[in-house]
Amino acid sequence: MNNELPKFERSPILPNVEEDKEIWQPRWDCFCCQDTGQIQAHLVRLIISDYDPNRDRIPVCQGCNKFDRHNLRDYGVLDTRFDLFLCKKLDAISRADWKQVTEKQFEKYKKQLDITTGQIAKTHSLASSDRTSNDEREVQQRKAEVEAISPEEWKAMNESYLVGKKDE
Template identity: 55%
Template sequence: MKLPEFSPEPIRDEDQPGYQKEIWRPSWRCFCCRDLGIVDPHLARLVMPEYNSDRDRNPICQAPGCNEGANWLHLRGSIDMRFTAAICQELDRINREDWRQATQQQFERYKKQLYIATDAIAQSHSFAISNRTPNDEREVQQRKAEIEAISPEQWGEMNKDYLVGSNKDE
């Protein structure tokens, strides 16, 4: 049997040509349990500071509208049902706000990086201009004056001759 030949499929989108970086946004609906049904350990520690997810019973999410905790009810001996709907709702609110702030901070970092990059380009451009010798500057000004002196009719002729194509050869 002749084996088929596949092209590789990169895992990371940023390795693809034309990739534009986006700020990642979670897709889960419940920020208390991240749609897993078990309260996220860092949130559980807000209610139980000594909580250890490797040792302690898993707190089940009971946030309003989140039914993922029901998937764990068959494990009665290893779940903690003390987190009420109100507690889970507050943990959801806290985590949503944390994500909003993290996204805002990341956006500000990207904005600052963009500013630094564009500023560096502008400085390199102004550096190139400021490095002109008096003769270079005179030549630039002379070329500029020559271009500004071209009449609209001459521009039209040049357009026909160089950009559109000349009919003189026909």
């Protein structure tokens, strides 16, 4: 029964490109509409303060021409008052916002890394600072004894303690 069904090749929307996994690398070219052709609502509100995307006409980006105007032109749902100059300004604002947000995220992650690294260093320093000179000498002596064990002795201990004796 499955043999009757046709087989299709994949038809991906996005190209097969090795992505840079960094958070500050968007996939879109136009920051005004994020390559959708429809200006982002938060940018429209900079021009139309009480903009409602559910009730108002669709503001069309003139900067990248990605919006399919042919299907919707006859219905009068497009807002074409946003000219190329205004779209370029909104693009620049959105790029600046994007840069600022990613810099804040980078700083946040850097602080988290610094805090974590500092806590690890503090833990290590506290562990060694709580030792007396006798404790430190004993730790160094045990370390030297462990480092002096030959590979043959390690193998014998492994068979004796961890694996178990073969005679049992």
